[in-house]
Amino acid sequence: MISYILVAIFFGLWYYFTQKPSIPKGLKPLPSPKGSLLYLGHSHLLGSKPHETFTNWSRELKSDIYSIKIGVLNCVILNSDKVVGDLLQKREAIYSSRLDSELYFRLLTRGSAIGFCPDNDFYKKAKAISVGVLSLKKTETYSPLIDKITKEMLLDVINTSTSLSNPEPLNPRSYLHRTTLNVILDVTFGIHTTSINDPLFKRVDKWVDEFIGIFADEHRRTEFFPILQYLPNKTLQLATAIRDNIDSIFGDLLEDIKSGKNKTPCAAREVYEKGELEDYQIVHLFAFLVLAGTETVAASLTWIIAFLANNPSFQKPAHKELEALIPENDRLPTYADLKKLPFTLALIREGLRIYAPTWLGVQHANEIDDEYNGYHIPAYSSIFINCHAIATNEQRHKNPMQFDPYRFINEQQSMASLADGPAEKRDTFVFGAGKRLCTGIHLAEAELFTILSRILYCFNIVNASPNGEDGKPIPINLNKSIIGLTIWPEDYNIKLVPRNDRIMQLIKE
Numbered sequence: 001m002i003s004y005i006l007v008a009i010f011f012g013l014w015y016y017f018t019q020k021p022s023i024p025k026g027l028k029p030l031p032s033p034k035g036s037l038l039y040l041g042h043s044h045l046l047g048s049k050p051h052e053t054f055t056n057w058s059r060e061l062k063s064d065i066y067s068i069k070i071g072v073l074n075c076v077i078l079n080s081d082k083v084v085g086d087l088l089q090k091r092e093a094i095y096s097s098r099l100d101s102e103l104y105f106r107l108l109t110r111g112s113a114i115g116f117c118p119d120n121d122f123y124k125k126a127k128a129i130s131v132g133v134l135s136l137k138k139t140e141t142y143s144p145l146i147d148k149i150t151k152e153m154l155l156d157v158i159n160t161s162t163s164l165s166n167p168e169p170l171n172p173r174s175y176l177h178r179t180t181l182n183v184i185l186d187v188t189f190g191i192h193t194t195s196i197n198d199p200l201f202k203r204v205d206k207w208v209d210e211f212i213g214i215f216a217d218e219h220r221r222t223e224f225f226p227i228l229q230y231l232p233n234k235t236l237q238l239a240t241a242i243r244d245n246i247d248s249i250f251g252d253l254l255e256d257i258k259s260g261k262n263k264t265p266c267a268a269r270e271v272y273e274k275g276e277l278e279d280y281q282i283v284h285l286f287a288f289l290v291l292a293g294t295e296t297v298a299a300s301l302t303w304i305i306a307f308l309a310n311n312p313s314f315q316k317p318a319h320k321e322l323e324a325l326i327p328e329n330d331r332l333p334t335y336a337d338l339k340k341l342p343f344t345l346a347l348i349r350e351g352l353r354i355y356a357p358t359w360l361g362v363q364h365a366n367e368i369d370d371e372y373n374g375y376h377i378p379a380y381s382s383i384f385i386n387c388h389a390i391a392t393n394e395q396r397h398k399n400p401m402q403f404d405p406y407r408f409i410n411e412q413q414s415m416a417s418l419a420d421g422p423a424e425k426r427d428t429f430v431f432g433a434g435k436r437l438c439t440g441i442h443l444a445e446a447e448l449f450t451i452l453s454r455i456l457y458c459f460n461i462v463n464a465s466p467n468g469e470d471g472k473p474i475p476i477n478l479n480k481s482i483i484g485l486t487i488w489p490e491d492y493n494i495k496l497v498p499r500n501d502r503i504m505q506l507i508k509e
């Protein structure tokens with residue numbers, strides 16, 4: 001133990017005296033909250049919800065930009081739409097890289113997961129490929145696929161119950177997970193899983209959970225305190241096991257394409273046949289797309305459905321507009337109905353604002369020193385978008401802590417087109433900003449809308465938690481969250497009670 005402490009002190013002093021960024025003449029250092037310690041920096045002050053701590057610091061310092069130290073990392077926290085727009089959007093040429101983290105980038109993903117790559121040659125190729133797969137035009141062609149897979153999910157739901165008038169409680173997480181997984185698996189590898197008991201689903205589901213989990217604080221310490229990489233350490237073993245799992249699951253899927261076992265046209269086949277990438281790069285690029293495409297959308301919907309189960313009055317306006325749009329109950333809603341269902345769309349925007357599936361996104365890095373309002377921003381800082389500070393800013397959103405979909409009821413533009421415009425007008429920052437903006441934003445919008453509108457159209461969402469002392473189901477706890485790469489509510493159960501027989505017939509047809 002004493003030798004560990006001595007090593008830490010040695011590295012701390014070495015780092016303090018050799019790595020302190022020097023400030024060019026005429027510029028000021030960014031403000032920084034009190035309490036930073038040698039080598040630890042502010043890491044001991046972050047708490048279990050760092051986004052809330054970041055928001056509090058921004059308000060205490062009265063600054064929408066400030067810097068902190070987390071171990072060896074110099075972190076710059078952006079807390080307003082304006083500063084995100086000024087730096088990550090207007091100066092995207094400088095602010096669109098990632099730190100070349102040994103653990104996450106090299107070890108976990110063989111340097112080939114687009115979302116974690118520095119802005120290098122591989123990134124440029126991978127971005128072009130993923131834009132090709134996920135552009136708005138391409139996403140529109142996936143609409144029938146999303147419809148089909150969502151309908152399968154609805155059928156799965158009704159098949160879990162013997163009595164539709166009193167359905168079995170279910171945890172929506174695995175249903176949503178399999179739905180979003182099937183969409184992206186079909187797009188990327190031309191395959192899909194057949195049920196939540198399908199061995200491929202189980203394999204991928206387990207891998208996704210492990211991958212998300214390695215972004216929890218206890219593991220990220222290895223990135224913040226590099227000396228830990230030289231000491232016996234479970235995180236590195238776990239990262240290696242997860243990487244081997246990616247090689248095995250997605251290596252098998254690529255092998256099926258190469259051997260002709262899988263003949264379906266799909267994005268991975270196109271990339272393989274063009275010969276643009278090495279096999280291991282295809283495996284890790286597409287594994288990232290599957291991960292990014294599955295987790296984020298499923299987590300967002302899991303939050304919104306939990307909120308609706310606790311607050312059924314918010315389901316009524318959605319039912320009303322759905323009934324008005326499809327009075328004969330002769331079809332299910334589709335993505336093409338988006339502009340005709342403003343309340344359902346507003347529920348999604350408000351859900352993402354109050355229950356973001358990621359509050360701090362994926363950190364950007366600036367490749368050169370910069371100046372902003374007289375402040376010096378050192379090169380290779382880790383740049384955080386604090387979506388929480390932006391979403392809870394009273395000037396931006398009146399009564400920000402209140403769930404109020406009507407604040408977005410007149411918003412006509414898609415999240416993707418707002419993300420391309422001025423930052424002050426954006427509805428949400430959960431998709432990031434600038435050149436690194438989520439490439440899957442169009443697919444995300446299509447899936448969020450199709451899945452939620454169909455669930456609301458077909459079912460009443462009823463909280464199935466055990467009853468409390470008042471004889472009513474205990475509300476699902478929306479204050480507790482599981483934080484990794486994405487943020488999930490704790491597991492909960494609901495009943496999906498059919499709204500009418502005609503709609504149930506539609507699902508079975």
Ligand code: HEM
Pocket residue numbers: 114115116127130134184289290292293294296297300357358361362363364430431432433434435436437438439440441443444
């Ligand atoms: C609610 C759903 C989603 C959320 C909240 C989300 C969020 C994010 C965030 C925060 C980033 C990093 C942005 C930045 O660095 O500024 C990102 C990147 C990315 N996302 Fe998403 N995402 C979602 C859905 C999807 C889907 C469905 C896909 C489809 C595969 C996808 C693919 C990607 C890709 C490829 C990147 C890397 C972009 C780059 O580094 O240039 N995402 N996403």
